[in-house]
Amino acid sequence: MNAEESVELEQLMFVEEPMDGDEPRVHPAWLPPEAFRSLGARRVLLHGEGLLVDTVLNEVSRACARYGGRVWHSPSWDVDVDLVLALRDADELPNPSVEAARAAGEAALVELGDGGPLGDEGFVLARAGDVTAVLADAPAGLLYGLFHVVRLCAAAFDPARPPERHRPALRRRMLNHWDNVAVHPVMGQVERGYAGGSIFWRDGRPRGDLARVREYGRLLASCGVNAISVNNVNVARTEALLLTERLGDVAEIADALRPYGIRVHLSVSFAAPVLLGGLSTADPLDEAVRAWWAATTRRVYDRIPDFGGYLVKADSEGQPGPFTYGRDHADGANLLAEALAPHGGVVHWRAFVYNHHQDWRDRSTDRARAAYDHFAPLDGRFRTNVVVQVKFGPVDFQTREPVSPVLAAMPATRLAVELQVTQEYTGQQRHVCHLGPWWSEVLGFAPWGPDGRTIADVVTGESASGGGMVAVANVGDDLFWTGHPLAQANLYTFGRLAWDPRRDPTAILDEWITLTFPPSATADAELVRRTLHEIMDDSWRTYERYTAPLGVGFMVNPGDHYGPGVDGYEYTRWGTYHFADRDGVGVDRSLASGTGFADQYPPYWAQVYESPETCPDELLLFFHHVPYGHVLHSGSTVIQHIYDTHFAGVDEVTAMRRKWQTLTGMIDPSVYERVAERLDEQVRCATEWRDQINTYFFRKSGVPDERGRVIY
Amino acid sequence: MNAEESVELEQLMFVEEPMDGDEPRVHPAWLPPEAFRSLGARRVLLHGEGLLVDTVLNEVSRACARYGGRVWHSPSWDVDVDLVLALRDADELPNPSVEAARAAGEAALVELGDGGPLGDEGFVLARAGDVTAVLADAPAGLLYGLFHVVRLCAAAFDPARPPERHRPALRRRMLNHWDNVAVHPVMGQVERGYAGGSIFWRDGRPRGDLARVREYGRLLASCGVNAISVNNVNVARTEALLLTERLGDVAEIADALRPYGIRVHLSVSFAAPVLLGGLSTADPLDEAVRAWWAATTRRVYDRIPDFGGYLVKADSEGQPGPFTYGRDHADGANLLAEALAPHGGVVHWRAFVYNHHQDWRDRSTDRARAAYDHFAPLDGRFRTNVVVQVKFGPVDFQTREPVSPVLAAMPATRLAVELQVTQEYTGQQRHVCHLGPWWSEVLGFAPWGPDGRTIADVVTGESASGGGMVAVANVGDDLFWTGHPLAQANLYTFGRLAWDPRRDPTAILDEWITLTFPPSATADAELVRRTLHEIMDDSWRTYERYTAPLGVGFMVNPGDHYGPGVDGYEYTRWGTYHFADRDGVGVDRSLASGTGFADQYPPYWAQVYESPETCPDELLLFFHHVPYGHVLHSGSTVIQHIYDTHFAGVDEVTAMRRKWQTLTGMIDPSVYERVAERLDEQVRCATEWRDQINTYFFRKSGVPDERGRVIY
Structure with missing residues (x-):
């Protein structure tokens, strides 16, 4: 067994080779020129000044040049227009269009107002x-308003459109x-990157393609993202x-x-004063260290006046942190x-801290407990410009986990929820897996019980004082940005949910x-739309069906996390x-007989999760070790559920592929x-999941499939 | 789960860093100066000419300079000597010492002669x-004779020593x-290398340390090796x-x-005419191809007149071969x-050919069958200067496998047996695992039944016409040559067994x-000797005990092959x-109900292996799938055997470590x-093996340990 086995490991990194010859044209994602068709045919008046107003002007000008419309920037004479985009406090001009628009906007604000300002x-x-008016208090508002008009077509x-705020x-x-x-x-240019290299860096230096970075910024702005960190949370020397x-x-x-x-x-190393400062x-309590960070940070702002702040992974998976000095995460x-x-x-300080040298023989330690055990006692000790950034689940971005109890445990701390747009555990952008429904479920989770506040409320905070939403990015220097073209939808959906975490993810997908896929001469747009919904709407649940069952998680190949490896992490x-044996499977995290993780939740959920009788089916094996014959709320046994969902999952993927094939000729060929x-790879890999999971549990349980299907 | 997980993967490559400052002194292995003490105190006469005679002269001169002896090279006057090393056919000299020695040698040859020549x-x-005489027909014989004298001390x-031939x-x-x-x-500088970098190559170029290469040659000559291939059988572009x-x-x-x-x-690529020749x-049947190989080979011999030949891995694990052209391995x-x-x-053509894209769901394909199925039908078709090089077992250098049936299936072909000195599956030179007893068992195996010829006979051939013995090397640029200093013994043992495959491996170990470890002022040499025997003699069986049981094999981590991974290869x-399920474990390779591999042996063993009742315990799971309650010849059940051997294996390793500690102060500190x-690492890793294997099979079988020991 020799080199080729290893070559296979390499191939799993899945780096896209650049095409021969010319740099390939980059796919426009959700901003193809045709998306601007309706806007570009109008007469548009833009009123206001500023860098972002210039951006709006460029967008409108480009669209109008293509589709025959016309644009004016703060003209001092009267013009007949269809659309006014104006800053409210910009200088008055003797221009009836602006005046009328402004008046309509102000009236709408009174009508819709909640007393709060429009904000930046x-x-x-x-x-x-006959005019559509978009009014904002600041240039960014105009930019977001413009993209809203684009989405509305x-x-x-x-004329009958009611006002919106x-x-x-x-x-x-x-x-x-x-x-x-x-x-x-080992991790390559982008850790957990499934879309080629980085758009920022290459081989130790900037990639040098700032046009691509600008294009990326445009995509982000159009879906509402307003901050990025530009380097890995695992901060190495360079x-x-x-x-x-x-x-x-x-x-x-x-x-x-x-x-x-x-x-x-910027992601920074907590050891920077030693590494860089000598x-x-x-x-953290040393005066020289404080002075070094103060001076260093001042130099950062001298160079980048609107710099956002630092992102830190400390005392986690080998990264340095305050523990070295007997200090805690608040210090x-x-x-x-x-x-x-x-x-x-601001500082984004990650709560992803746990013992990564656990002994698999030791059942008293529970990684799921770790973030809460480390952080909940520190509530109230963080400065107001600290955001504690909490992975949505207690383990690690699994396809199915409960929502992290940390998010309900720190009322006096600004909390952000961290999602993973890059599909580390959800198909690595080789599988269609639209994550919007999963994120919505997380954001809609009410940790204090059904009538209480939700995760969306927590991260929003009083008067938008919460920590917000953060996600690990999924783009690379790939032609389609995201490897799988349909994975663009996850990026778009993240931005739109971060703008409004209560929105219906299917409606967002519909926008995307x-x-x-705008109407074209060769495509039946409605058929394309319907087919894509059929393929994507439920694709996360399909992915869940053919992978690790009932919330048990982590049955993946170690190292690359792609494809099945039922025991891959079992003895690490x-x-x-998962503790599967011949009788049953799952982790007992109850308070009564397990690790007590269930008790980290507020009473309502602590009680629900505590008992296998009340625990939701989809999380049963996360919270309980049960016999294969245990009957789920669905009426099925655990073992039959495993078989049924895995067969169903593959059938669904096969159907996805068939549906996609009906779109031949209606979609850009590339x-x-x-x-x-x-999709071919997804069918192959889903089949592998099905067969390995079913075989593994059949060999262990000895229980035949009720329907007599093939298990190996 | 991030970079550190991968760093761990890297560490498994286990590359020794060079020390700061000076190039470290290289360990002398089994040729420390003290080993020459007895020789170096004598008066030595050397008679003969040639490159290898000069080598002998250098060796003797160096020893005599250190220990006060004296050396003469073919003097024309009489000298009083203790040792004569002489070529039989060298010119006569009027020297009574040489004459007397020659006469004694000739007499011994008559006394011991079997009619065959001494050979080169x-x-x-x-x-x-009072004189010891060593006579040879050729300079290499004198060199081997010299090292024999060194070993004898x-x-x-x-004076009473009888003559030896x-x-x-x-x-x-x-x-x-x-x-x-x-x-x-991925594979680094040395594929399956556990002793640092290569002594020949570094970063794409020769390493440039020819003194080290010469020193390596000296070590090899002293144990009898006379040929090496200098590059990987997986031949890449460079x-x-x-x-x-x-x-x-x-x-x-x-x-x-x-x-x-x-x-x-030299390992060559079968595609060389395309890759290099344009x-x-x-x-192989193309005239231009034949001409290219003829011309290329002529140029090789112009440059290296004593060049040995080519080594080829063809149509195996992605290497090119004759199948591409519809030809077979004989062509x-x-x-x-x-x-x-x-x-x-000569050509060494490897028989390690199998389908490495097997579907784990397909139980009809059996990798163990592959070499026989490919090569046995070709017997008689190979030219006389082809050696078909056969891995000793049908799978891949496992700790326990049956002997390959190919070795009994090609009477009209020159066959070599291929062993693995580098400890890929036997502890990677982090574990003490003296392989001599295992190789002796392989060489002593009688494929046609207990009274028949052995593997040693097959590879020796009629009048030494067999293909010989080959092994994958275990040295690198490590200070101790082999990473683990005690792994030097495997290299030494291979050479000595290749000189005489019927020798007792424990006697060889004793030589080593x-x-x-020659006597010294601080060491009790007899205690050291006894302790090392206690640690090493049975160390292969100890390794077998704590790793994969009963011949089932391959329960290792994929990729690096170090440490346990019971299901690591199960779905690849x-x-x-191994097909373990809740009822039993093992691979049915019987003719009656399995893959039929057992039938590839001559009738005696085909019958023995066919039935679980007659199959030897140590190969039971290689040949049969049996219930955990199956009773072995030892009287134990399979499951209890697994538990018992794994507990015993760890106890034995712990004892090894304890024994080594008794040698503090008696061994070179480094x-x-x-x-x-x-040994610390071996205890850790053996414990991991014990616990994972026992836990895996306990979870599957549900059978408790009879003795109630801890299983997780």
Whole structure:
């Protein structure tokens, strides 16, 4: 068994080769020119000044040049227009269109107003006679208003359209790029990247394609994202230097993204004072350390005045942190917060902390408990410009986990929920897996019981003071940005949910489909739309069906996390076990007989999760070790459920592929082919999951499938 | 789960860092200066001429300079000596010592003679009055005779010592280096190398340390190895060039090894005519291809007149081969043999060919059958200068496998048996695992039944016409050559068994201990000797006890093959399964109900292996799927045997470590520390094996340990 076995490992990294010859045209994602057709045919008046107003002007000009419309920027004479985009406090002009629009907008604000201001990013849309008016208090609001008009298409100009007021529920809507500057010997250029290289970095240096970065910023702005971190939370030597001698590389990215209202954040090493500053300690209570962070941060803001702040993974999976100095996470986070405060910056401090040298023989330690055990006691100790960033589940971005109890345990702390747009455990952008429904379920979870506040409420906070939403990014230098063209929808959906976490994810998907696949001469747009919904709407649940059952999680190949490996993590130090034996399967996390994790929830859910009788089916094996014959609420036994869902999952993937094939000729051939290839792989891989999971549990349980299907 | 998980993967590659400052002194292995003490105190007369005679002269001179002896090279006057080393046919000199020695030697030859010649490598040792005489027909014989005298120490000069005649049973005693010239992205510098980098290559170029290569040659000559291949059987682009434009790099190695009687061979790509020659085909029956190989081989011999020949892995694990052209392995091998024949070279053609894209669901395909199915039908079709090189077992160098039936299936073919000195599946030179007893068992196996010929007979052949013994090498640029200092014994043992495959491996180990750990002021040599025997003699069986049970094999971590991974290969394409379920475990390879592999043996063993009642315990699960309650010949059940051997194995390793600790202060501290560290790791890893294997089978079988020990 030799080199080829290893080559296979390499192939799992799945790096797209650049095509021969010319740099390939980059796919426009959900902003193809045709999406601007309705806007571009209008007469548009733009009123206001500023960098982001210029961005709006560029967008409108480009659209009008293509589709025959016309644009004026603050003319001092009267013009007959269809659309006014105006800042409310811009200088008065003797222009009746602006005046009428402004009046209609102000009236709408009174009608819809909740007393709160529109804010930097909000806008109002109203009809004033034959004119559609978009009013905002600040340039970013105009930019978001413009993209709203694009999404509405003709509906934005419907005379009967009632007025609308839009403000983001969350102040910070952030993507974390786990991009490495230098190629990591094993993780490559992008850790958990499934779309080729980084759009920012290549082989230890900036990639040098700022046009691509700008294009990325435009996509993000159009779905509402307003912050990114530009390097991996695992900060290695080269990446640490971004804070100091390589700061210019970060400033270039910030300059490219600023016109789209996107602020840049940096992942930093807690050991930076030692690594970069030559100090002998990084102790957060040491005066020299505080001074070093203050001075270093000042230099960052000298160069990047709108710098967002720091992102830190500390005392986690080998990263340095305050534990080295006998300090806790509050001490550590507050150190950086103090340095950032004078400049308006924030620290995102990750709660993903656990013992990653666990002994699989030790059943008393439970990785699921770790974040709560570490962080809940610190509630109230974090400075106001600290955001504690909590992975949505207690383990690690699984296809199905309960919602992290940390999110209900720190009322006096600004909390952000961390999602994973990059599909590490959900098919790695080779599988269609639309994550909107899963994220909505998480955001809609009410930790204090059905009538209580939700995760969306927690991260929104009082008066938008919450920590917001953060997600690990899924783009790379791939032609389609995301490897799988349909994975673009996850990026879009994240942005739109971060703008309004209570929105219906299927409605968001519908927006994405409509923008991405506009009507064309060769396509039946309605058929395409319906087919894509059929393929994507339920695809996360399909993925769940053919992979790890009933919330048990982590039955994946170690290392790359793609494909089945039922015992792959069972005897490792990573704390992710299923304890399957000949009689049953699952982890007892009850208070009565298990690790007590269930008791980390507020009483309502603590009680529900405590008993296998009340625990929801989909989380049963996360909370309980039960016999294979245990009867679920669905009426099925655990073992028969495993068989049934795995057969069903593969059938559903096969159906997805068949449905996609009906779209031949209606889709850009390059998109069609890429999706078709990946659906082939999804069918192959889902079949592998089905057969390995079913065989594994049949060999263990000895229980035959009721329906006599083939198990190996 | 992030970078650190992967870093762990990297660490498994286990590359030794060079020490700071000076190049570390290389450990002398079994040739420390003290091993020459007895020789070096004598008066020695050397008679004869030639490159290898000069080598003998250097060895003797160095020893005498250190220990006060004296050496003469063919003096024309009379000298009073203790030892004469002489070529039989060298010019007569009026020297009574030589004459007396020659006479004694000739008399011994008559007394001991079997009618056969001494050959190029044989020698006779006899006493002539007060003189010990070593006579040989050729310089290599003198060199081997010299090392024999070194091994004998004072016993070589015992007046009562009867005469001895030595000839190697096997003409070719070969090591294959799986060393890459360029660092392979995953396999590194040495594929399956556990002793640092290559002694030949570094980062795509020759390593440039020819002194080290010469020292290696000296070690090999002293244990009897006379051929090596210098590059990996998986031939990548850079390595392919060794045959042509980089031939000079090979010639340098050949020059360095020639004084020790070692010939250099080269692993070549079957696709070389296309890769290097610019031809459109590598079809073995194509005239241009034949001409290309003939011309290329002629150029090789122009540069390296004693070049050994080619080693080929064809149509195996992705390597190119004759199948591409609809030809078979005989066609392929004969093509190269034809090119080599005029120059006296040989082709080693590996029989390690199987389908490495097997579907684990398909129980009709059996990797164990593959080599026989491919090669047995070709018997008689290979040219006489082809050696078909057969891995000792039908799968892949496992700790326990049956002996390959191919070795009994090709009477009209020259066969070599391939062993693995590098401990890929036997502890990777972090575990003490002395392989001599295992190899002896393989060599002593009588495929036609207890009274028939053995594997040793097969590879020896009629009049030494057999294919010989080959092994994958275990040295690297490590300070101790082999990572684990005690792994040197495996290299030594291979050489000595290749010289005489019927020798007792414990006696060989005793030689190695005596040479490597000579008496010193601080050591009780007898205690050291006894302790090392206690640690090493049974260490292979200990390793077997705590790893995969009863011949089932391959319960290792995929990729690196170190440490337990019971299901690691169970659902892969590599054809290595155990089929454990809740009722039983093992692979049915019987003719009656299984894959029929058992029937590939001659009738005696075919019958023995066919039934679980007659199959030897240690191979039971290789040949049969049996219930956990199946009673072994030992009287234990399969499941209880698993528990008992795994507990016993760890106890034995713990005892090994304890025994080693009794040697503190008696061993070179650097050797002591290195072994001590590795014994710690062996205890850790053996414990992991015990607990994972026991837990796995307890969870599956539900059968408790009779003795109530802890299983998790």
